[in-house]
Amino acid sequence: MKRILLTGCFLIAATSGLFAQKYMTRTGKITFNATAPNSPEKIEAINNEVACILDSKSGDIVFQVLIKSFKFERELMKEHFNENYLESDKYPKADFKGTVTKISEISFAKDGTYNVKVAGKLTIHGVSLDVNVPGTLTVKGNTVNAKAKFSVALKDYKIDVPSLVADKLGKEATISLECGLGQK
Amino acid sequence: MHKRFLLFLLPFCFTGRAYCQADSLMNMLNDGAAPKKKENVTATFKATRIINSSSVENLGAGVLDFRIAHRFGQLNQGFENFFGLDNATTRIALDYGITKWLMVGIAHSTFNKENDGFVKVKVLPQKEHGMPVTVSYAGYVSVQTAPAPILPPGDTWLFSNRLYYAHQLLIARKFNDRISLQLMPSVAHYNLVDSSKFSNNTFALGVGGRVKLTRRIALTGEYFYRLTNADLLTSGQRTYNTFSLGLDIETGGHVFQLMFTNAQGLTERTFIGQTTDSWDKGALHFGFNISRLFTIVKPKEFRKEEATSW
Numbered sequence: 099m100k101r102i103l104l105t106g107c108f109l110i111a112a113t114s115g116l117f118a119q120k121y122m123t124r125t126g127k128i129t130f131n132a133t134a135p136n137s138p139e140k141i142e143a144i145n146n147e148v149a150c151i152l153d154s155k156s157g158d159i160v161f162q163v164l165i166k167s168f169k170f171e172r173e174l175m176k177e178h179f180n181e182n183y184l185e186s187d188k189y190p191k192a193d194f195k196g197t198v199t200k201i202s203e204i205s206f207a208k209d210g211t212y213n214v215k216v217a218g219k220l221t222i223h224g225v226s227l228d229v230n231v232p233g234t235l236t237v238k239g240n241t242v243n244a245k246a247k248f249s250v251a252l253k254d255y256k257i258d259v260p261s262l263v264a265d266k267l268g269k270e271a272t273i274s275l276e277c278g279l280g281q282k
Numbered sequence: 283m284h285k286r287f288l289l290f291l292l293p294f295c296f297t298g299r300a301y302c303q304a305d306s307l308m309n310m311l312n313d314g315a316a317p318k319k320k321e322n323v324t325a326t327f328k329a330t331r332i333i334n335s336s337s338v339e340n341l342g343a344g345v346l347d348f349r350i351a352h353r354f355g356q357l358n359q360g361f362e363n364f365f366g367l368d369n370a371t372t373r374i375a376l377d378y379g380i381t382k383w384l385m386v387g388i389a390h391s392t393f394n395k396e397n398d399g400f401v402k403v404k405v406l407p408q409k410e411h412g413m414p415v416t417v418s419y420a421g422y423v424s425v426q427t428a429p430a431p432i433l434p435p436g437d438t439w440l441f442s443n444r445l446y447y448a449h450q451l452l453i454a455r456k457f458n459d460r461i462s463l464q465l466m467p468s469v470a471h472y473n474l475v476d477s478s479k480f481s482n483n484t485f486a487l488g489v490g491g492r493v494k495l496t497r498r499i500a501l502t503g504e505y506f507y508r509l510t511n512a513d514l515l516t517s518g519q520r521t522y523n524t525f526s527l528g529l530d531i532e533t534g535g536h537v538f539q540l541m542f543t544n545a546q547g548l549t550e551r552t553f554i555g556q557t558t559d560s561w562d563k564g565a566l567h568f569g570f571n572i573s574r575l576f577t578i579v580k581p582k583e584f585r586k587e588e589a590t591s592w
Contacts, residue, residue, distance in 0.1 A: 173342025
């Protein structure tokens with residue numbers, strides 16, 4: 099009985115397209131660069147554990163990342179990033195919830211690259227702000243590669259930059275994102 | 283799985299479209315996530331030393347730390363010696379993180395012309411929702427290179443007379459992002475003591491801690507209570523327990539530590555068992571530690587980039 103119910107459940111789920119229309123990953127990549135112009139050292143970090151789900155029907159897309167899993171060239175920079183700037187004990191995650199506009203114009207059955215606009219809420223350091231970001235979606239077989247590059251002003255997300263480090267740490271961070279999504 | 287649970291699931295299978303809101307996608311991410319790793323607690327202290335003594339903090343793998351510690355003379359020396367500023371002792375040190383749990387260091391101190399080396403191993407890290415404390419071991423050895431005293435003819439000054447060793451167990455807990463405490467059962471072994479009535483081993487219990495005042499400034503304190511050998515004389519002078527109070531100031535690139543302490547020497551040899559000044563008499567020393575970190579071996583994510591850009 100159990101097995102029948104379980105199979106039934108999966109069958110219905112599969113045919114209703116609940117699973118087939120979602121693309122996801124847990125190993126997407128985000129890098130950011132917050133180096134001030136003329137800074138003697140680079141302030142940048144990589145995170146290879148970005149989670150992302152795209153719903154190809156509705157266009158809904160979400161990203162989520164753990165602040166502590168950003169990797170820095172200097173260990174001390176990572177510590178300061180977590181302790182003083184992003185306060186990862188208080189705000190462990192950053193995320194984005196949004197929608198790819200005009201998703202219906204993308205054919206997920208055919209390979210190709212599409213320029214898209216994504217609108218939604220970006221939450222960093224406990225502050226949620228509406229953002230509008232251009233990006234690309236590349237469909238190849240059963241995979242979708244999502245790419246975007248945009249800047250955020252640190253002040254908007256209540257990240258203080260003490261004047262002492264203003265010659266190294268810029269007012270803005272350029273965020274680059276690349277997620278290879280597989281069908282779920 | 284229970285039958286009832288499956289029946290409960292059934293209706294959700296039909297609600298495909300309505301279920302697809304961004305929030306529910308986010309829930310999917312959270313639900314499906316691997317069970318939370320028990321993360322190591324970081325930044326129990328701001329630096330690898332609380333004031334004089336080692337903290338449980340290790341350098342990152344491949345990080346070199348160039349440290350200069352300075353202790354001025356006694357404050358109660360008065361204007362004649364400009365309140366101690368004229369008689370300073372210095373320790374210049376190079377520390378290196380071999381792995382994230384193993385670090386080594388070598389140093390030279392002007393006080394008694396001492397060369398020292400140490401090794402520090404993080405045995406157990408404090409975990410969020412797990413292990414309540416960090417446990418580290420630190421071992422030290424030093425050799426004094428001051429000229430041998432003038433001895434009666436026929437006597438020889440052995441090299442081993444110059445040596446001392448110390449071992450410490452560092453047990454620390456970060457209670458919250460402001461308060462951390464560390465217990466330090468310690469033993470210092472002096473190869474040579476003033477007289478045979480003293481033991482060569484001094485056992486002490488150290489306690490250290492910090493309270494963060496702001497995000498970048500912390501108040502620190504450290505005390506070594508000797509359990510044995512409290513009556514030790516060194517070069518004929520009485521010895522006292524070491525008490526130190528300090529301030530950690532983070533300046534972006536490094537941590538600057540300011541302190542008042544009654545120990546003028548900068549190695550465990552002195553501050554565990556051979557401190558000859560006392561707070562009662564105002565025989566304090568003002569001092570500071572500065573450290574500059576250099577990344578020698580970059581994390582692998584950053585190595586590749588370098589290679590391509592060259």
